[in-house]
Amino acid sequence: MIIIVLILVFIVDAYLFISPDQSKNMIDLINNYILNVFGFIYAWIVLLSLLLCIYIGVSRFGPIRLGEDKKEYSEFSWAAMMFCSSMAAGFIYWGSIEWVFHYMNPPYGIMPLSTEATEFAATLPLFYWGLSAWGVYLIPAVAFAFLRYNLKNERFDVASACKPLLGKYADGVGGKMIDIFFLFGILGGIGTALGIGSPLVSASLHQLFGFNDTPMLRFLVIIVVTVIFTVSAYNGVKKGIRILSNINIVLMLLLIIYVFLVGNKGFIVNMQTTSMGILIDNFFKMSTYMDPVNNSGDPQSWLVFYWAWWLSYSIFMGLFIAKISRGRTIRQVIFGGLFYGFLGSFSMFSVLGNYSMDLQLRGVIDIVKGVTENGGPATVIDMFSKMPLGGIVVFVILITSILSMATSFDSAAYTMAMVSSKQIPLNGRPSRKLTIFWAVALAAIPMALMIFNGSLVQVQALTVILALPTCVIYVIIVISCLKMLSQWSVINAPSQTTEK
Numbered sequence: 358m359i360i361i362v363l364i365l366v367f368i369v370d371a372y373l374f375i376s377p378d379q380s381k382n383m384i385d386l387i388n389n390y391i392l393n394v395f396g397f398i399y400a401w402i403v404l405l406s407l408l409l410c411i412y413i414g415v416s417r418f419g420p421i422r423l424g425e426d427k428k429e430y431s432e433f434s435w436a437a438m439m440f441c442s443s444m445a446a447g448f449i450y451w452g453s454i455e456w457v458f459h460y461m462n463p464p465y466g467i468m469p470l471s472t473e474a475t476e477f478a479a480t481l482p483l484f485y486w487g488l489s490a491w492g493v494y495l496i497p498a499v500a501f502a503f504l505r506y507n508l509k510n511e512r513f514d515v516a517s518a519c520k521p522l523l524g525k526y527a528d529g530v531g532g533k534m535i536d537i538f539f540l541f542g543i544l545g546g547i548g549t550a551l552g553i554g555s556p557l558v559s560a561s562l563h564q565l566f567g568f569n570d571t572p573m574l575r576f577l578v579i580i581v582v583t584v585i586f587t588v589s590a591y592n593g594v595k596k597g598i599r600i601l602s603n604i605n606i607v608l609m610l611l612l613i614i615y616v617f618l619v620g621n622k623g624f625i626v627n628m629q630t631t632s633m634g635i636l637i638d639n640f641f642k643m644s645t646y647m648d649p650v651n652n653s654g655d656p657q658s659w660l661v662f663y664w665a666w667w668l669s670y671s672i673f674m675g676l677f678i679a680k681i682s683r684g685r686t687i688r689q690v691i692f693g694g695l696f697y698g699f700l701g702s703f704s705m706f707s708v709l710g711n712y713s714m715d716l717q718l719r720g721v722i723d724i725v726k727g728v729t730e731n732g733g734p735a736t737v738i739d740m741f742s743k744m745p746l747g748g749i750v751v752f753v754i755l756i757t758s759i760l761s762m763a764t765s766f767d768s769a770a771y772t773m774a775m776v777s778s779k780q781i782p783l784n785g786r787p788s789r790k791l792t793i794f795w796a797v798a799l800a801a802i803p804m805a806l807m808i809f810n811g812s813l814v815q816v817q818a819l820t821v822i823l824a825l826p827t828c829v830i831y832v833i834i835v836i837s838c839l840k841m842l843s844q845w846s847v848i849n850a851p852s853q854t855t856e857k
């Protein structure tokens with residue numbers, strides 16, 4: 358399995374190296390095809406899985422405990438690990454400036470730069486990083502945890518979770534293909550996270566120390582991040598990933614509390630409140646809007662891209678959440694995941710985003726011009742450096758961006774090692790060598806793209822392409838999960854017959 362993945366990564370890298378232009382065109386072509394042809398399917402999958410996941414949480418399956426032990430991790434560590442493994446530096450980048458894009462080019466036929474555009478611009482990021490998005494992790498998490506802790510499966514892999522639906526087809530070659538597609542999905546998803554995070558880190562290094570923001574600097578950033586997350590994954594969940602995530606979440610919280618206190622608090626809370634109303638009012642429209650009449654491309658660039666990105670993480674996050682959820686009930690996993698996920702995204706996006714939107718609207722800093730002329734990372738760092746104690750704020754951003762990337766990739770490397778292990782004892786962990794191997798492999802594709810001058814657009818396109826097979830596996834796992842839970846509850850149901 359490892360060899361096949363390596364060969365495929367090598368082929369992609371070699372293709373990028375030998376004919377950069379042709380390979381870029383090819384990536385764009387496939388990406389556009391997927392966005393336009395399969396886009397609506399992504400929308401349905403994400404909406405239906407949110408509804409299904411709520412159903413599982415409230416149904417008779419909810420109280421089922423995953424494993425018989427008490428909770429392995431405290432509530433804080435569980436929420437911190439779940440949040441940090443999913444979020445890389447994107448929360449600072451998109452959190453601060455995603456609204457700019459919706460403000461300039463709003464969907465739903467809204468007038469650009471209008472009041473309505475501004476309010477929707479503050480709200481859309483809360484939707485794209487909101488309940489539906491977090492929902493895609495939770496059914497796989499339940500499936501993997503149930504299989505491992507209740508049905509005592511020897512392996513912690515993806516193919517086993519497809520077995521209730523695929524039967525013998527999930528064994529042998531079929532099973533290997535499933536695991537390989539899963540590994541590719543992660544590689545693609547993480548690529549975009551690195552592609553966004555490393556320019557942000559290099560922009561903060563430029564601001565703090567005057568280093569020139571060159572591809573070489575970004576390359577070095579990836580190396581530093583790779584070393585940190587490799588060490589963390591090597592030390593395992595309890596001694597590595599948990600500690601790094603706890604530190605990171607505290608830094609993230611300090612950052613948003615500070616930004617809130619320094620910012621225009623009235624504007625921030627009023628816009629947060631307004632956004633909640635707009636979000637609730639428009640939830641289904643936002644979930645299904647494909648713009649069939651004007652074909653503006655907005656749903657493809659945002660809804661479909663984001664859903665593909667979240668789905669590309671879904672299996673890896675499912676495995677990782679399962680790993681840390683031993684001793685919790687299905688209900689606690691589902692509603693805990695939705696609650697902490699949404700709360701985390703909401704606080705970060707609404708505080709950072711509304712802080713910068715307020716600066717724009719009051720004419721303090723022209724963020725829109727900054728993003729269009731100097732690009733996102735430089736604008737974000739420039740904005741934070743102009744805050745009171747700007748130098749310290751940028752330093753905190755530098756550290757939390759590095760840590761955020763590291764806490765995503767350590768859990769990814771760890772789960773990749775879990776999936777490629779033949780067998781893991783119930784209280785054991787995957788081999789350390791395999792963990793290091795996957796950590797290095799994770800950094801290879803984005804590094805290659807960077808060396809060959811690929812843009813973020815290409816990395817994003819690769820994410821969408823590699824997410825497609827993951828999406829198929831995702832649907833299989835969801836159906837398998839329902840099948841597995843119903844079979845189990847039929848066998849274990851208390852006897853219905855009562856004698857009088």
Ligand code: NM2
Nearest residue numbers: 444445446447448550667
């Ligand atoms: N998601 C969108 O850069 C980042 O924050 C990575 C990945 C959660 C799948 C986010």
